[in-house]
Amino acid sequence: MTWSLVFEQLLNGLQYGVMLFLMAAGLTLVLGIMNLVNLAHGSLYMVGAYLAVAGMEATGSYAAGVALGFAGTLVVGMVMELLALRPLYGRDHLDQVLVTFGLILFFNELIAILWGRGSLYTSLPAWLQGYVELFTGSRYPVYRLVVLAVGLVVALLLWYVVTRTRLGMLIRAGATNRTMVAALGINIRLLYTVVFGFGAALAGLAGLMAGPMYAVQPGMGELILIQVFVVIVIGGIGSIRGALVGAVIVGVVDTLGRAFLRPLLATVISAPAAEAAGPALASMLIYLLMAVVLSVKPAGLFQSR
Amino acid sequence: MTRGALFWLVVAIALAALPPIAGALGQPFYIDLVRRMMILAIAATSLNLILGYGGMVSFGHAAYLGLGAYAVGILGVYGVTSGWAQWPVAIGACALAAAAIGAVSIRTSGIYFIMITLAFAQMLYYLGISLEVFGGDDGMRLKSRSTFSGLLDLGNAVSFYYLCLALMLVAIYVTYRIVNSRFGMVLRATKSNEARSRAIGFSPYRYRLTAFVIAGAMCGLAGALYANHTNYITPGLASWVQSGDLMFMVILGGMASTAGPMLGAFALLIAEEILKGWTEHWQVILGPLLVLSVIFFKRGLAGIFHA
Numbered sequence: 001m002t003w004s005l006v007f008e009q010l011l012n013g014l015q016y017g018v019m020l021f022l023m024a025a026g027l028t029l030v031l032g033i034m035n036l037v038n039l040a041h042g043s044l045y046m047v048g049a050y051l052a053v054a055g056m057e058a059t060g061s062y063a064a065g066v067a068l069g070f071a072g073t074l075v076v077g078m079v080m081e082l083l084a085l086r087p088l089y090g091r092d093h094l095d096q097v098l099v100t101f102g103l104i105l106f107f108n109e110l111i112a113i114l115w116g117r118g119s120l121y122t123s124l125p126a127w128l129q130g131y132v133e134l135f136t137g138s139r140y141p142v143y144r145l146v147v148l149a150v151g152l153v154v155a156l157l158l159w160y161v162v163t164r165t166r167l168g169m170l171i172r173a174g175a176t177n178r179t180m181v182a183a184l185g186i187n188i189r190l191l192y193t194v195v196f197g198f199g200a201a202l203a204g205l206a207g208l209m210a211g212p213m214y215a216v217q218p219g220m221g222e223l224i225l226i227q228v229f230v231v232i233v234i235g236g237i238g239s240i241r242g243a244l245v246g247a248v249i250v251g252v253v254d255t256l257g258r259a260f261l262r263p264l265l266a267t268v269i270s271a272p273a274a275e276a277a278g279p280a281l282a283s284m285l286i287y288l289l290m291a292v293v294l295s296v297k298p299a300g301l302f303q304s305r
Numbered sequence: 306m307t308r309g310a311l312f313w314l315v316v317a318i319a320l321a322a323l324p325p326i327a328g329a330l331g332q333p334f335y336i337d338l339v340r341r342m343m344i345l346a347i348a349a350t351s352l353n354l355i356l357g358y359g360g361m362v363s364f365g366h367a368a369y370l371g372l373g374a375y376a377v378g379i380l381g382v383y384g385v386t387s388g389w390a391q392w393p394v395a396i397g398a399c400a401l402a403a404a405a406i407g408a409v410s411i412r413t414s415g416i417y418f419i420m421i422t423l424a425f426a427q428m429l430y431y432l433g434i435s436l437e438v439f440g441g442d443d444g445m446r447l448k449s450r451s452t453f454s455g456l457l458d459l460g461n462a463v464s465f466y467y468l469c470l471a472l473m474l475v476a477i478y479v480t481y482r483i484v485n486s487r488f489g490m491v492l493r494a495t496k497s498n499e500a501r502s503r504a505i506g507f508s509p510y511r512y513r514l515t516a517f518v519i520a521g522a523m524c525g526l527a528g529a530l531y532a533n534h535t536n537y538i539t540p541g542l543a544s545w546v547q548s549g550d551l552m553f554m555v556i557l558g559g560m561a562s563t564a565g566p567m568l569g570a571f572a573l574l575i576a577e578e579i580l581k582g583w584t585e586h587w588q589v590i591l592g593p594l595l596v597l598s599v600i601f602f603k604r605g606l607a608g609i610f611h612a
Contacts, residue, residue, distance in 0.1 A: 102592040105588040105591060106589055112586065222545070226545070229420040290421070290424060294421065299417070
């Protein structure tokens, strides 16, 4: 194990962390402001990935695919909010879980009907396909660095919007006391639709960026959704800052655990035992981390309410 | 005879009469289908104890279904095929897991509780996937069904069917007795008003955790039955789709009702079978159907039967 390898895995972890953050930011706002559990957030991630692939195939342009993935998910998200989620704001969390669970079944099957159950693979334009040399002899894909940069820029933009603009003020006010915001003459329903739409678009962005790295297939959103839940639980519901910190922690811990837990264990216990226990322990690592955080801080690291 | 007693008499007679009828019609498939419905009805009944009566929205209940099944399968790999050993281990392992998961989760409430129970169930699901020794993602086949020192042959579809029927009725009766005991009264009180139940001197945490463990153990039994039913175990048994299905069974049938989970399990699986007969893409119909049933059908099936 060399230090350049550790650094490379650390970058992978950060890159996965910002993807988780893009998902978690939208979801935590929806949870914090609207008090709505939306399991179908993972479906929006999937929709973003598929729309981007479809856009690329139809036009042959990567930029067009990205644009379609982002804008398309925004629209799908707003329609979903208007049709299926509006009746749910007054209902308890159980109903919300069940309805959005039903939506997941629907979206997964719809995608399977339209594009089949197999995985789709996408190609990147030439300028994103290269490698950069971080150290002598260690090459790192440009695309992963771009994903990392996009994630960090979005995080900065979100911070600016939420803390420095009128829209952000309304969002924060809505999270604190929605009845009061409505009483002051703000169209809270419109605010909800807009926030939900942009949360959806961020999930779509994560999905379309994930496309070239992981397989694009029905149900792809579920795996990441569960990890996003872990992120939000660790970070604290409704807190963007918590989502960022939680996402980076989960991304790095998960990636490093999968890469190094087995060789590390092999230095302590026998190699075959480490071979069996390493992957098992690595897949449980973030959940154990969540249990530890919760036993110290039951409302997450950055409690917003 | 009260309405409830009449209902259960009809249910018991109808289910008991099914194997001879299916046998006479030459349709053993129905014995298999109804056996699966009854096993999942046990799982749904156990979930109803914490979800319906305890107000704990556990989105990870399938974890115990998977754990119970794997306990049977793993013991089988090491040559222990006696059900007298396998089933208590399955139940005990699930009780332990529920105690550990519950101890952390019940400290929280609301959205946190939903997400944490889901995350722990997924943890066990991924654990199952990463255990290559026991088949990993592909799952594993049972070497043989559980044996009961010659008293009962689970290989015989009809006697296994009657065992499931008996256990389902026992599980429903036990749950009924629990929720109407002093313990159950306190549990229901913590659901309807936590502050008040604290004020009159009860510690909700202990009651909730106990109910959580009982529910986990009962679902472990369903898992052991399920392993024997399919003869094949996959991590998918513990997946969140299975957890969601269990929740739907409880809601569809009617929360906090004696017969609800059973009716919900039967209704959901029958709907699945019918839709599967129509189209390969049955989930595209079932999804919106479930959405509509939650929005418009609040009282559940048990409300129709007053059971």
